[in-house]
Amino acid sequence: MSVWTFDYYPHARFIAPAQGAAQLWRFCFGLVLAAGLFLALTQVLFGTLFQVMEPGAVDAIMENGQTGQTATGMFVLLFQLGLLGVSAALVVIMVHKRRPLTLIGEPRLALRQFIVVATAMLILMAAIWVLPPYDMGGPLERNMAVGRWLLLLPVAVVAVLIQSGAEEVFFRGYIQQQLAVRFRSPFIWMIVPATLFGMAHYLPDSAGSNAWTIVAWATLFGILMADLTARSGTLGPAIAVHFVNNLSAMVITSVPDEMSGLALFVLPFGLADEAQMAAWLPVDFGIMFVSWLVARLAIRA
Template sequence: MRVRKSYDAYRSHENLLSDARRYPDLWRLFAGLALVSVVVVALNAILFAIIANLTTPGSAAGFLTGASPLALLIVLSSFLFATLGVALSARLFQHRSLASVIGGQSLAIRQFWRVFRALLLLSVAVFALPPYNLGAPLVANLPLARWLLLLPLSIVAVLIQTSAEEILFRGYLQQSLAARFRSPLIWIGLPSILFAAGHYNPATVGDNALLIAIWALTFGILTADLTARAGTLGPAIALHFFNNFMALLVISLPDSLSGLALYHLPYQASDSDALRPWLLVDFALMIVGWLTARLALRR
């Protein structure tokens, strides 16, 4: 009975699967993922070569960390290559459009704004309520006037990055698996595991690498759940965008993707003991954000 209820909750997911079900062969999925990889690697190599020719020797590698506003804008915008790869793969191997991966355009936009507004209200409540002590004082990064001037470009860049990840993981990959397998354990679980693997980076975050990977695994499961309940990628993109807006544009770590943030945390990603309490708070906020999004979709 419980399994049946979970399937009923995901009835809207069928709206995303009609085109994918016409070509459910796994070789099409693997070929599509290979094409996405080729497109991303090739276009990033070209971009990196251009940057290397335009910058001083040795600075191009540092450019990829997004330490300056321009660098981070380019790094985030380069995720458009992944969206292009998905669009080509969906067209060549499943004979479907990128729009069919995202879901109904008007519905996806309405659901995006509904969830995003609810998350904004949640953030206002979180910041307004005690406790007000967030630990060590934050470090100012960009002057407020410059941050506001860059904000329109920053928002577009973060939206490109978060949309690309949702289109790939909760869109193309999830839908292709769901077209072939009935169990959510497969079409939610496998993309979430791959998403977590992409966030496992012990060289940068040290002892917290596994915890961050678990965070990403949980985030992947929750956004997959939202997608299956909503029938579009709109809510998942909204939750992902809101999370990265706060993590990249408001308060970021100082040593990675930090160029557009208004404030930096007073320690680096490798400071495991100092970072761990923030990660635990982030876990709690992620769960609350997911519940908020689900409530917003019910209205």
């Protein structure tokens, strides 16, 4: 198996359901509608909270949801991002007249590939933890008691799966499918969704001088997930890689200043520590590349 072989024949099966209503105006309208639906559903979410909770408590939850520094804030943030998947599902029903499950590919194959790749990714992450070096530039700091973490863990796993799955459904499902049925070049249907995904990670206020490096990381991640989707013919492998990556970064070990509310440990430095973050970002690029190779090996693609 050559790393650089572009064997994308399963991709034709993945995008086939999008061929029936593939006009560009539908796609552009679908993107606008998806954004509107996401905002509307977010308002419904917080409006419901206002109905069942004290206004002051909801204000605190909304504030915490912007940084994810508390468990409640993280749950709100993750489930809110899950609304991206709901929005994409509604768009394909209303605009493209097809079933939402077509966004992930053949369901049984997608589930089988997800399980295989997720298992391989968990083994990889365990190996990274066991093998040297044994720290991240300093000792990890305990973020919460183990008992409380274990209590929150089942819901946290579900929340991360919803968030990562929703992002893959929107970017590698809806956008990639609709572009691929109109443009044969992978430079369009891979790069455009990945660039949008990368820009969604632009955090200049938090990351400072590393903001564009993080955008580059997320963009490359999007390209590799698009490649996995094209090779496998489903979103199963991409969701698995995204899920395990976020599980490690949000539930096991997080940075202390962003999205740390569900993490057992936090790193000895945060996004604001620009020099240390810059030193470790190349490691993240390396782990991402190895994760892509492991996923490809797991599905033999």
